[in-house]
Amino acid sequence: MIVEDALSGFRRLGLAHLPTPLEPLQRLSAHLGGPRLWVKRDDCTGLGLGGNKLRKLDYVLREAIDQGADTLVSGGVVQSNSQRQVAAAAAKLGLACHLAVYHGRLAPSTVEYEATGNALLNRLFGAVLHDVPWNGDRNGAITALADGLRARGHRPYIVPYGVSNPLGAVAYASTLLEIAHQSEALGFLPAAVVHCSGSGGTQAGLVAARRCLPHTRIVGIDIDAEPGRVRADVLAYAEAAAAQLGQPFDPADVEVVAGHAGPAYGVPHQATIEAIRLGAALEGLVLDPVYSGKGLAGLIALVRSGRWTSGQDVVFIHTGGAPALFAYRHLFD
Ligand SMILES: Cc1ncc(COP(=O)(O)O)c(C=O)c1O
Known part of the structure; x- marks a missing residue:
């Protein structure tokens, strides 16, 4: 084909x-x-x-909508472009968004790193940010976050690290x-x-x-x-x-x-x-x-x-x- x-x-x-x-x-x-x-x-x-992740999300989030999700769950480092695009898509689609924000992969960080750029946009798009320590497992904290939301009655859809x-x-x-x-x-x-x-x-x-x-x-x-x-x-x-x-x-x-x-x-x-x-x-x-x-x-x-x-x-x-x-x-x- x-x-x-x-x-x-x-x-x-x-x-x-x-x-x-x-x-x-x-x-x-x-x-x-x-x-x-x-x-x-x-x-x-x-x-x-x-950015490139939006092209992936355009297809991946079709699945989230088809599954009746009410919340997107993803994660990345503080300045992750991926989670910024997930947060923007959630805002546009009227879905809640929870992000596992990994700290400690990069050191030392600066005030600008913590507060500007993608970090600022995530907050403007209305994402709920959960600070977690980086332990090398890219998707572990995202899965745990989704499990917790599901247990509280939400319908989370997991967007994997990097939408990959x-x-x-x-x-x-x-x-x-x-x-x-x-x-x-x-x-x-x-x-x-x-x-x-x-x-x-x-x-x-x-x-x-x-x-x-x-x-x-x-x-x-x-x-x-x-x-x-x-x-x-x-x-x-x-x-x-x-x-x-x-x-x-x-x-x-x-x-x-x-x-x-x-x-x-x-x-x-x-x-x-x-x-x-x-x-x-x-x-x-x-x-x-x-x-x-x-x-x-x-x-x-x-x-x-x-x-x-x-x-x-x-x-x-x-x-x-x-x-x-x-x-x-x-x-x-
Ligand atoms: C701006 C930008 N370019 C390239 C990439 C890499 O794409 P991939 O993770 O699909 O290899 C990323 C991933 O976060 C990104 O944010």
Whole structure:
């Protein structure tokens, strides 16, 4: 079955502004002197300042509504873009929202980190925030929160950490389909689609949809400094999503590039800061220090290493995250 037909069997709520634009990055391409670079603007999905998770939520929350949920339950670190988009979607859908907010994964934190950006938006969207210590289990506290709400008579729907599960990956297959249509209309065939990879659902969806751009390499940049874990998660979600979409799956299609995450999750290094500055100064793009900035830093390093020729076209997916930039203001003093 072709990817488009397979995807049309999955309903979405229409929360996200789709398709997102595909635009040339002429000044950044000229600056780097490598391939022609393009940006897929998945930071422009709309609701609650948008981002890649909204595309996943558009499909995943269809299931929540179908199940008669009255509450969304999710979690993440203080500046999680994922939980901010869950909170915005809950507000829009008139659902309650409870979030497990993990403390201690990043240290030390600043006043801005605790109070601005996504943390501020979560409160404005009306989410109930539950502070829990980070213990490395991404979904444990979320499940416990949902169990407690269920015991008190609520109908919670669990949105997993990063909205990464097979259905979230199915949803993200739509991005590659959009890129296939848009690049054809613009007259080019991408040699690669490059993006940052964390909880794995984004890359898994792109890999599951590979047949709509069979000559395009999907390149995930590890931003967690855990490339082995990221690769394992991408493999698992991609295999499940491909099965749900009736698509072939080849583990060789999963490429996770290590070495561009800086010292740890949420800790940007000099190359990330340079990428954020270049994106802003040359293209007016707003990237963040945790995800999209590290993703662009990885792409810039690959371009500088000569991976592609000047005659090739490479698409960078801007997955969002701009609100978190304000929480890291001190990096740009
Ligand atoms: C802005 C941004 N980009 C990329 C990602 C990574 O996507 P995934 O977790 O599906 O790998 C995230 C995840 O939180 C994100 O917030």
